[in-house]
Amino acid sequence: MGQKVNPEAFRLGHIQGFSWKSRWFADKKNYKKMVLQDVVLRKALLERLKMAGVMRVEIDRSPRELRIKVIVSRPGMVIGRSGSGTEELKKFILELVQTAKGEKPPKVDLIVEEVKEPEISAYLIANRIAEQLAKRMPHRRVVKRTMERVLSAGAKGIKVVISGRIAGAEIARREAYHEGKIPLQTLRANIDYFSAPSLTKSGYIGVKVWVYKGEITG
Numbered sequence: 001m002g003q004k005v006n007p008e009a010f011r012l013g014h015i016q017g018f019s020w021k022s023r024w025f026a027d028k029k030n031y032k033k034m035v036l037q038d039v040v041l042r043k044a045l046l047e048r049l050k051m052a053g054v055m056r057v058e059i060d061r062s063p064r065e066l067r068i069k070v071i072v073s074r075p076g077m078v079i080g081r082s083g084s085g086t087e088e089l090k091k092f093i094l095e096l097v098q099t100a101k102g103e104k105p106p107k108v109d110l111i112v113e114e115v116k117e118p119e120i121s122a123y124l125i126a127n128r129i130a131e132q133l134a135k136r137m138p139h140r141r142v143v144k145r146t147m148e149r150v151l152s153a154g155a156k157g158i159k160v161v162i163s164g165r166i167a168g169a170e171i172a173r174r175e176a177y178h179e180g181k182i183p184l185q186t187l188r189a190n191i192d193y194f195s196a197p198s199l200t201k202s203g204y205i206g207v208k209v210w211v212y213k214g215e216i217t218g
Contacts, residue, residue, distance in 0.1 A: 007184060007191040007210065014187045015216040024061030034061065041096055045070060048092065052077040055115050055123045061106075068093065069111040073118035086110050117213075119153035122192040126209040129160065130198035133205055139166055139175070147179045150211060157181040157212035164198075164205035172203075181212055188215045 012020065021042070026034045042057045045068075053073030060067040072078055079085050090108045097105060118124055125146060132142045143160050150158045157180025164172050183189045190213040198205040 007193040011187055011191070015190065019058070021057065022059045022061075024059070026061075037097060041068070041093065044092075044096055048089075049078060053115070053118060053124060055118070055121050064104075064106055065109060066093070066097065066106040067109040067111065069113060071113045071115055073115045073121075073124065075112045075114045078112045086112065117153065120150055120155045120192070120211050120213060122194040122209045122211045123196075125150060125158075125211065126194045126196040126207050129162075129209070130196040130205075130207045133162070133198040133207070134200050136200065143177050147177060151179055154213075155180070155211050156214050159210040161208040162198075162205055165200070165203040166205060168200075168202040182210050183212065184210070186215070188217060190214055190216050 022038050024034065038059050041059065045057050046054055049070060049072060052075070054070055055073065056069075056071040058069040058071075060069075070078065077085070078089065080088070090110055093108050093110070094105055097108075115121055115124075129142055129146055133139055139162060143162070147158050147160065158178075159182045160177045161174065163174040166173060166175060182191070184191065192211040192213060193209065195206060195208040198207055
């Protein structure tokens with residue numbers, strides 16, 4: 001049996017462009033609380049900013065400041081008119097952050113960054129495929145069209161794996177599609193990976209996407 005590892009976790013600290021999604025230090029007393037806060041914050045922001053094409057949420061903490069960077073494909077939907085959207089989002093974040101009685105809430109610094117290449121983002125690709133499968137569209141056509149679009153956008157290779165009750169089949173199966181190169185064991189290879197669920201009427205279908213964007217050297 002092959003031993004699998006998340007491609008992004010495998011490359012942490014080796015190449016530029018792959019960084020930890022949470023960066024902070026806490027003692028044993030507060031560590032559990034901060035991890036739970038990160039999970040709640042990231043889940044809520046990904047759901048709230050779904051229409052803006054959110055791809056990634058990064059959290060930095062200091063003793064008195066909470067810095068959150070959201071990377072989206074449509075930043076105008078997050079910022080709003082004259083920055084009103086960011087102010088509402090800061091209030092939303094403060095409501096989610098639980099502080100002890102008498103403890104001063106942290107200062108929230110919100111950074112909105114635009115995705116440079118949304119067409120080759122594994123997160124957006126996997127969610128797009130999952131949504132189309134949930135609408136009962138033909139899975140082969142969906143995957144083939146998506147792969148063609150990604151390769152024409154400049155990606156070096158793409159791999160898509162879907163598993164579950166595909167097309168409403170009685171027995172679950174696994175189908176893999178591959179175009180171009182996917183060098184998973186090369187640390188300098190810039191591999192973007194994400195897995196997303198598709199909740200169809202027949203059952204759960206898992207969608208995994210690997211995108212090879214080229215090598216990073218130096």
